[in-house]
Amino acid sequence: MTDVHCHLAALPTKTNGCLLSKRMRKSAITHLIAWAEGLPLDDAEAANARYLERLSAELGRSKTVKKAVLLAMDGVYDASGRLDESKTDFLIANDCVLNAAKANPAFLPGVSINPSRRDAVEEAERCADAGAVLVKVLPNAQCFDPSESRFRALYKTMAKRNLAFLSHVGFEFSLIGQDQSVGDPARLRIALEEGVTVIAAHGCSTGLFVWEKYLGTMKELIARYPNFYVDTSALTLPNRVGALWRLSRMPEFNKRFLFGTDYPLPVFGWGKSTGRDNRFDRQTDVLSAHGLPPAVDFADLPR
Numbered sequence: 327m328t329d330v331h332c333h334l335a336a337l338p339t340k341t342n343g344c345l346l347s348k349r350m351r352k353s354a355i356t357h358l359i360a361w362a363e364g365l366p367l368d369d370a371e372a373a374n375a376r377y378l379e380r381l382s383a384e385l386g387r388s389k390t391v392k393k394a395v396l397l398a399m400d401g402v403y404d405a406s407g408r409l410d411e412s413k414t415d416f417l418i419a420n421d422c423v424l425n426a427a428k429a430n431p432a433f434l435p436g437v438s439i440n441p442s443r444r445d446a447v448e449e450a451e452r453c454a455d456a457g458a459v460l461v462k463v464l465p466n467a468q469c470f471d472p473s474e475s476r477f478r479a480l481y482k483t484m485a486k487r488n489l490a491f492l493s494h495v496g497f498e499f500s501l502i503g504q505d506q507s508v509g510d511p512a513r514l515r516i517a518l519e520e521g522v523t524v525i526a527a528h529g530c531s532t533g534l535f536v537w538e539k540y541l542g543t544m545k546e547l548i549a550r551y552p553n554f555y556v557d558t559s560a561l562t563l564p565n566r567v568g569a570l571w572r573l574s575r576m577p578e579f580n581k582r583f584l585f586g587t588d589y590p591l592p593v594f595g596w597g598k599s600t601g602r603d604n605r606f607d608r609q610t611d612v613l614s615a616h617g618l619p620p621a622v623d624f625a626d627l628p629r
């Protein structure tokens with residue numbers, strides 16, 4: 327099985343092209359991940375190497391997951407399509423995931439291209455040439471609207487080069503108070519119309535727990551577009567477990583649910599874990615126990 331949603335974490339070094347804002351450097355999430363993963367925040371090279379070693383080892387030990395799409399994270403771009411470092415909280419460079427995949431064939435490169443960057447099409451071509459399998463975006467944090475028609479050229483290139491489009495859906499907690507509407511999966515229609523394989527992250531859940539306003543849209547997109555999928559990443563987290571419960575009651579859509587973890591986030595068992603501590607296997611176990619066993623493998627999607 328392939329994990330379609332696995333994050334690379336990397337601190338900026340002089341050469342790796344990554345960014346981390348002062349705000350994020352101080353944030354509780356950064357420290358929590360560093361602490362949980364045993365990473366030295368004051369030594370970027372060592373922290374980056376250790377993160378990849380630990381991820382490779384955990385994936386290598388998994389009984390159920392053999393490959394993982396390793397995700398980069400692009401930044402925010404200004405109106406002229408240039409990187410706006412002042413608005414970018416963190417950036418994980420595409421070359422980091424491309425290089426990691428070269429070093430370990432269990433990783434598939436999931437690059438990140440903000441469609442509003444001026445060289446978006448060229449970057450998609452370059453990454454496809456280097457073996458990328460998908461483009462990950464987070465519209466709320468990257469400050470763009472995926473439904474803008476000026477992005478059609480990029481979507482056409484992605485369809486042509488077999489790059490899937492994995493988009494975060496719903497509320498983004500690090501952006502409270504900003505425009506959240508670009509997290510609506512209905513805004514992915516243009517990419518779907520251009521024939522791109524679109525994957526909405528986290529089962530289309532908002533992450534707000536109380537109600538799932540995008541479930542109707544999800545059903546409609548599944549019915550209308552054979553190239554629309556959702557991933558099951560993060561669905562065992564407390565704020566998304568309501569969506570896990572709802573999706574498990576839609577067995578008719580099983581063939582559109584792609585397995586994902588949202589590594590390195592923890593996997594909660596909800597009383598149904600089988601006691602395995604490997605995060606990939608735990609996610610498989612918990613999803614299966616809730617009636618959502620992985621049904622389609624990203625590696626087997628029509629291309």
Ligand SMILES: [Zn+2]
Pocket residue numbers: 331333559588
């Ligand atoms: Zn994620």
